[in-house]
Amino acid sequence: MLDLKTLDIWFVTGSQHLYGEETLRQVAEHARTIAGALDTAEKIPVHVVFKPVVKTPDEIYHLCQAANTDPNCIGIVAWMHTFSPAKMWIRGLQSLQKPLCHLHTQFNRDIPWSNIDMDFMNLNQSAHGDREFGFMASRLRMNRKVVVGHWQDPAVQTRLEVWARAAAARHDWQGARFARFGDNMRQVAVTEGDKVEAEIKFGYSVNGYGVGDLTKSMQAVSDAAIDQIIAEYEAAYQLADSLRKGGAAHAALREAARIEIGLRHFLEAGGFKGYTNTFEDLHGMAQLPGIATQRLMAEGYGFGAEGDWKTAALVRAAKVMAAGLPGGNSFMEDYTYHFDPQNSLVLGAHMLEICPSIASGKPACEVHPLGIGGKADPVRLVFDAPGGPALNASMIDMGNRFRLLINEVEAVAPVEKLPKLPVARVLWKPLPDLNTACAAWIYAGGAHHTVFSQNLTTEHFEDFADMFGIELTVIDSKTDLRQFRSDLRLGEVYYK
Numbered sequence: 001m002l003d004l005k006t007l008d009i010w011f012v013t014g015s016q017h018l019y020g021e022e023t024l025r026q027v028a029e030h031a032r033t034i035a036g037a038l039d040t041a042e043k044i045p046v047h048v049v050f051k052p053v054v055k056t057p058d059e060i061y062h063l064c065q066a067a068n069t070d071p072n073c074i075g076i077v078a079w080m081h082t083f084s085p086a087k088m089w090i091r092g093l094q095s096l097q098k099p100l101c102h103l104h105t106q107f108n109r110d111i112p113w114s115n116i117d118m119d120f121m122n123l124n125q126s127a128h129g130d131r132e133f134g135f136m137a138s139r140l141r142m143n144r145k146v147v148v149g150h151w152q153d154p155a156v157q158t159r160l161e162v163w164a165r166a167a168a169a170r171h172d173w174q175g176a177r178f179a180r181f182g183d184n185m186r187q188v189a190v191t192e193g194d195k196v197e198a199e200i201k202f203g204y205s206v207n208g209y210g211v212g213d214l215t216k217s218m219q220a221v222s223d224a225a226i227d228q229i230i231a232e233y234e235a236a237y238q239l240a241d242s243l244r245k246g247g248a249a250h251a252a253l254r255e256a257a258r259i260e261i262g263l264r265h266f267l268e269a270g271g272f273k274g275y276t277n278t279f280e281d282l283h284g285m286a287q288l289p290g291i292a293t294q295r296l297m298a299e300g301y302g303f304g305a306e307g308d309w310k311t312a313a314l315v316r317a318a319k320v321m322a323a324g325l326p327g328g329n330s331f332m333e334d335y336t337y338h339f340d341p342q343n344s345l346v347l348g349a350h351m352l353e354i355c356p357s358i359a360s361g362k363p364a365c366e367v368h369p370l371g372i373g374g375k376a377d378p379v380r381l382v383f384d385a386p387g388g389p390a391l392n393a394s395m396i397d398m399g400n401r402f403r404l405l406i407n408e409v410e411a412v413a414p415v416e417k418l419p420k421l422p423v424a425r426v427l428w429k430p431l432p433d434l435n436t437a438c439a440a441w442i443y444a445g446g447a448h449h450t451v452f453s454q455n456l457t458t459e460h461f462e463d464f465a466d467m468f469g470i471e472l473t474v475i476d477s478k479t480d481l482r483q484f485r486s487d488l489r490l491g492e493v494y495y496k
């Protein structure tokens, strides 16, 4: 479903006419070599497109205009092989609406000690040329990523990869539609927010749809389509005996399949990239969607429970950023704590809706009562998640701005069996430690709903937040609570 190879980054090299045709020919040749190498680099998930070297204010302006309107261009990487006087860049950069990455590299890795001459010095000037460009980007107060190092260095390519993934997710949000079935869980605060401001800032729209329209789509599902999905369930999951053909709860499985197909049809027909629902508004639905939402998330849809549209959009963004990477991303909720001083842990889960992309092993497909919502027992996938580095991300509306909050964590494989817990779950240790991390999270106003990611890093979200000019706050191994609170107060001023 998600293929980043349809997207382009433009590799833009700046120069000027001062050096003559021969130098400019070499500049173009070197730039083409670098762009080509990045394009075919295994790490880089998108196409890197070489653009002719820009040498005048008009060329720069027209290139930025073209980038703005090109539907596949997700951002530009700029590099000044020679000096490129930066007043030439003012009009272009001021008009640029796509993300900018400044690659501070040079064609040759090493100084050619024995034959360096003035021709070489006239050609290889990025050490000072890129500073002139950097001054202008700073003078214009532009958010951009600066990546420094030789273009063949894997670490440099990884930083470009991360930026490209963030740019892909930003691009995906532009014009994206998220459906909201029912409204918010009544009286809940953190899942609310300013949808108009979100559309202005992020580019996606969130609109409400009647649950009746969704159930109409579910009623239209044929028995044959349900049979086909049941066969998929049988192949992919360990089906509980009661759910098998002839079992006491087989009808519940067929109902779950109907819900999944109806939901998918609705989302496809409306071109939606994600959705929210709430257990308080399920009129005409037999069960709260469980396995349906879990499988749709695994396909790349964003999801937020209880009307949480900000998390639905962020789950979708994480799915796009992580396209093709091993590991997964899921809607998540901090559920309960293990306050053992020797081994403090958070148990993350939800009533049902955890994405099987984060599962270790083959998920079990089971049916159990929900306890709230007053509907029939919903079918769900139950699984554990593996240990390893991970993070939780939360987008919150502070009233005058959006804040993206990250907590780096260490996921932990289950220490004990949880035989009576009928939901998918994850255990993790927050960094720097549970008490500090939770205090910081609460001071920052972080939600109980998050995106849990096994394959994205803070740098992905840092680049992503920069592309929208929103606040990013990070809780990691270095977090000191006093400094963290001071940073929150500074953000209050900076983002006012």
Ligand code: MN
Binding pocket: 305, 306, 333, 350, 449
């Ligand atoms: Mn919840």
